[in-house]
Amino acid sequence: MSVQPALVVETVEATEVLEGYAPKPARSRFRVERFSWSGTIIIALCAITVLIPLYVTLTTAFKTQAQAVDGNAFSLPAPFSVDGFVEAWNLTNFPLAFTITTLVTAATVAGTILLASVASFAIARNWDHKLFRWSFYYLLMAMFIPFPVLALPQIQLTGLAGLDNPAGVTFLHIMFQMSFSVLLFTAFLRSIPLELEESARIDGASTWQAYWQLIFPLLAPMSATVGIFAFLASWNDFMMPSLIISDPGQQTLPVVQSIFQTQFSNNYNVSFASYLMAMAPAIVVYLFTQRWVMEGMTQGAVKG
Amino acid sequence: MEGDIDVPSPDRSFRRRAAAVLALALIGSTLGACAGAGGPEQVRFLLSKPEAIPYFRELIAEYNDSQNEVEVVLDTASNLQAGFLRGNPPDLGLLNYNLEMARFMERGALSDLGDMPEADRILPEVQDLVDQYATYPGRTSVLPYSVMAASVIYNKEIFEANDLEVPTTADELVEVCEALTDAGVTPFYGTYKDPWTVAQGWFDYTVAGMVDVEAFYDQMRELGTEVGPDSEVSFQKTFAEPVTLMQQLSDACTNADAPSKGYGDGNLAFAQGEAAMYLQGPWAFGEIAKTSPDLELGTFPLPMTNNPDDLKVRVNIDLAAWIPEASDHKEAARQFLSYLFQQDVMDEYNAAQLGYGTTTEAAPVTDPRIVGMKEYYDDAKFYQGPSQEIPLTIPAANYMQGVVLGNDVETTLSIMDADWARLALRQ
């Protein structure tokens, strides 16, 4: 559903033709698109710059320790070894950390979408009221506060509130995502006509019902986008869990993996194996949702 | 109307609810009591040295199996500052002891361990090292567990091949350097890409070879804001000579691609025999062994003067034990500490990690790679790295990296003085 001038032009030609002449044969409307090979090649070359670092990470993860430190990053693993993965698995207690991280991230995504979407709706529909307008600016301004300013007080406050655990991290992740998510949602909401809600109201629906049954489903494309950003911010976050979570048995994956990042350790195969194990779910999630996001974006945008 | 609405009478439903709550409370408290009374006390043990983690994991498993009162849980990644701030730091820490840790100690965050029998077994000179950073009056807050001694690592085979002896004076060092260069061998392998290697090796060894580090920093701390070009001691005054020599040495006697080589590259290259000497600590031996396990290596202190009596080795307290005041499990933590400090446990650890023992009956070091430093250690001819006494907020390692890359020595040192004075002003 992207912009495809070629096909569009075809349609126009067909209609013009229809105005005064016999219609063109049907097959002209199904003429195969001409692809731009030069464009494809250029883009493909650019894509290589993305794949090279990924390739290095992948091959190193499957090398033996001896081969990993031999300085030849581009060589293929020989012998092929899963030692790195085994050791990373054990050293980081992978299953537990993975589960915790997944729960935190999932909750962050859900919480962000829910809270930010309703708040944005309220703001967008009451723009002429000071409280709502100022709330928007207030939420946005917080995007610019550097994290170190907040870090230590947040540590103390979460400690006091009994939130020095993954739940506290989830809560903070959601709050940190609010600014950007509200920005995105409000921008998107401007393209949803008031008439829809008004006709629902005429039919007797309350604002609550109108929102959940009508607006929220329409927000799906932006929810997907907000969700992806929230997912990435939460999944890869190291700073906050390392500061907020007290109990080491409840730590998230990035923190647990940080033992590989000290200056004194060069277990490249183990550390890259660990990074891969953390990266893989994120990539998988992304692969599944990106289709949805793209489709949603196109459907949502080209309408009206 | 009766019969229309089938609602339990308020009386009955209240009683039902109350019963449910009571039952839950009973169950809950029983469970809690079970957990409290029957279960072992949990001790959170912080250890973040990656090489040591597998070793201590086993040790902890053994300890937990051997008794039922204390259960030790290994923590490898907690943020200390966060823990102290919240009031729930680990119960027992076994960490590198440095300026940053000293900050906690200075403010009384660590409990007194002086009454423990283990405290009496520590070598007095090693305990002094702890005090060099800061003290908390009346307490022995930290018990050193393992000391790493570092100096110049040299490749014995290359030295032999070129008929060279270990230099003990600065002049001999220059001769060795020249001889190696003439023979086409890189004398030192530099890894300037990683600033910490410059600080730990080049800066620390050269400066401490000529300067009394402890006395210098004592005076610097006293002078505080008055440090400058005219003060009695200062970086630009006291360190000018050694740092200039450091720059000369790094210019003349290292590999040309040092600026783009890091710690990992250095280990690899040295293991492959690309240079004769390497300014690194014993932690590098493990890495080097990954490539060349049979390489014959030895160590000697870097001579900076022509007086062999000035030779000293760089030490740092690689692992030291402490128990925070805020811990609720001090007794249990102490039990585990005693277990860790058993002599054979300490000896085994130090032997495996190439560390030096901190106790009076510590087993003597025998590994050929580090035995060259033994006499200096035994005579307490050691120092803690000058770079370690500079708070991290003054990027000394980066400054030194600039120097070996060619920056002007005087300018850099005067910048350090200005930074020091400014820091003293706001603290």
Add this chain to the structure above:
Amino acid sequence: MATVLGDVDLDLTKPSETAHGAVPRTRTRVEGTYYLFLLPSLILFTLAITVPAVIGIFFSFTNSIGFGDWEFVGFINYIAAFSDPAIVQSYLFTFGFAAVTVIVVNVVAFLLAVGLTSRIRFKTGLRTIFVIPMVISGIVIAYVFNFLFSNSVPALGQALGIGWLSESILANPDLAWIAIVIVTAWQAVPGTLLIYIAGLLSIPGEVYEAADIDGAGKLAQLTRITLPLVAGYVVINVIIGFKGFLNAYDIIVGLTAGGPGTATRSIAMTIVTGFSSGDYAYQMANATIFFLITLAIALLQLALTRGRSVL
């Protein structure tokens, strides 16, 4: 279709015009549901962000080291920060770096977005590949690129006989920043790209069709039609991107550690290092100054683009 396009702007001060231009009747009373929607988030947000921020800023007026005793010292930290050459230098470097990177990222992302929404093969596959860098954490990227820049690139330079490329640019105080720009862009392009693709896809085909009929060439279409219509998205990307790059930390730590020397020491690096090594209050002052400057710049950017956010 002008109204659909008009909705993609980012003019935050316009009253909420609907997609069809009608201004809603001004409600004199706001429905309770809306309060229910907004207030919980607002309160939680204040607790989680504003309160700590105020506390953090408060500590910038003390000499606290992050825990333990402290005293109130007034504006000393701020005065000291302004006269600290290291801090000033970090600001100059970071702002310069952010400006360059924001340009690079947006140009590359925009062109890629145009490419990925045009007639090429393997569109879905390529789009997927290009978004992968966003999924990987900054530290990992930095390490891998560190290796590539220190070893593979110089090897390539030597093979091709290019002088300045034969030595690691990470070791060159004048060129190291280029490496940081490249790696930061590598990671930042995907996010920017997604937003641009959304923007491009919101342009209906009829617009191009009309242009084709009028005989406009591809380049003219790009500059006269596409660009103005995605202007709102450009504004979002530039504001957020610039702020993000000002906070550059992970990648710089992994690539150069602030080196060579202190040539690439960013503001965030200075703050985080000081904050975790006892220089807490001072760096809080630094962070507060940083916050105010960043905010001011964002507001400036918004004000400047207000007129141009719609076609």
